[in-house]
Amino acid sequence: MKASKLSLVLTTLLGAVLLSGCENNMVVFQPQGPAARSILDLINFSLVMMFAIIIIVFALFGFIVWKYREKKENLDYEPPEEHGNTVLEIIWTLIPIIIVVALTIPTVKTIYALDKIPKGYEEKEPLVVNVTSADWKWIFSYPEQGIETVNYVNIPEDRPIDFRLTSASTMQSFWIPSLGGQKYSMANAETQLYLVADNPGSYMGRNTNFNGKGYAEMEFEVQSQTQKDFDKWVKEVKATAPKLSEKEYEKMLEPSHLGRKTFSNTHLDWVDHSKGQSQNYIKPELYKREHGYPGKIFKEEKLETDHNQHGTDHSQHGNMNEETNDSHGGEHNGH
Numbered sequence: 001m002k003a004s005k006l007s008l009v010l011t012t013l014l015g016a017v018l019l020s021g022c023e024n025n026m027v028v029f030q031p032q033g034p035a036a037r038s039i040l041d042l043i044n045f046s047l048v049m050m051f052a053i054i055i056i057v058f059a060l061f062g063f064i065v066w067k068y069r070e071k072k073e074n075l076d077y078e079p080p081e082e083h084g085n086t087v088l089e090i091i092w093t094l095i096p097i098i099i100v101v102a103l104t105i106p107t108v109k110t111i112y113a114l115d116k117i118p119k120g121y122e123e124k125e126p127l128v129v130n131v132t133s134a135d136w137k138w139i140f141s142y143p144e145q146g147i148e149t150v151n152y153v154n155i156p157e158d159r160p161i162d163f164r165l166t167s168a169s170t171m172q173s174f175w176i177p178s179l180g181g182q183k184y185s186m187a188n189a190e191t192q193l194y195l196v197a198d199n200p201g202s203y204m205g206r207n208t209n210f211n212g213k214g215y216a217e218m219e220f221e222v223q224s225q226t227q228k229d230f231d232k233w234v235k236e237v238k239a240t241a242p243k244l245s246e247k248e249y250e251k252m253l254e255p256s257h258l259g260r261k262t263f264s265n266t267h268l269d270w271v272d273h274s275k276g277q278s279q280n281y282i283k284p285e286l287y288k289r290e291h292g293y294p295g296k297i298f299k300e301e302k303l304e305t306d307h308n309q310h311g312t313d314h315s316q317h318g319n320m321n322e323e324t325n326d327s328h329g330g331e332h333n334g335h
Helices: 002-019 034-067 086-114 227-240 246-252 284-291 300-334
Strands: 127-134 137-142 147-150 152-156 161-167 172-175 183-185 191-195 201-207 219-225 261-263
Touching (some): 034 086, 127 152, 127 172, 127 183, 137 152, 161 172, 183 191
Parallel strands (some): 127 161, 152 219
Antiparallel strands (some): 137 147, 147 261, 161 191, 172 183, 172 201
8 A cells, every 4th residue: 555655656756857847838828919818817717716616625625524534432423314404505506606607707708808809909990801711721811901921921019900710611710829719710601800919929820620631730820010010011012922813722722731822912802702602612522632531512402402302292292192082083973
């Protein structure tokens, strides 16, 4: 028994020593914008609440075990039969309700606040950036500036960014941990996410929704710049970057990994995947090259056709029954 306890202690100490050298890079706890700070405040509040609950529960557990432990003077003690205590039952029913309410109120308030421009930035005009996700890359379109980037996005500091998210294929999740929470991008739909970067810097973003073999490497860089540097970058792109053709864009949407690309126009000139045009660019048969088996598109039209065919069959069946009844009626009349 003593040997097993000693082994457990040594294993725990060894694990602590080995893990102490690991890098602790939890960017969620290093917010670089108001949205990320709101989320961190909510996380910290939840952690404090849970820690307080754990302390109280373990303290009560230890007190009860110690107080009602077996002792020499109570070896023959038999507790009286009881049928419940109304006051205690009300207390331990109300406590979980209070805990849930205490966690729900700040959570709901934070979620609704994140759907708006961060507080303090309402008077600043947001920069609109259309985000189109594809397997396995991110495409950023600047409709006001008329430029487009792939797998990186430059934004001005201290200005709200209006990310408008959609997908050219499967559903993905857009997340920049240093700046805010995640939001889904879906084909034929548009979701909206407001973020602000407090200072110039480089922040990594990624897809957090599993969508196939290339999911793990579906990352992008967010480069926060001063407004002056951002305007300078836009001018350079418009002057030097090549034009994106529809044929090249269609090739770019195939399931694959790409490096960074920059264009002096946007694919919004001919397609907006949030408005029901994605089906023209989705080619599920190409997934066989990456996964070993082809994808498949399920169309609602087929279900409607089948339903109509069933309706026609029932109608024909009903007519046949009527004809049969008429013929039987003639035979009976003959009799």
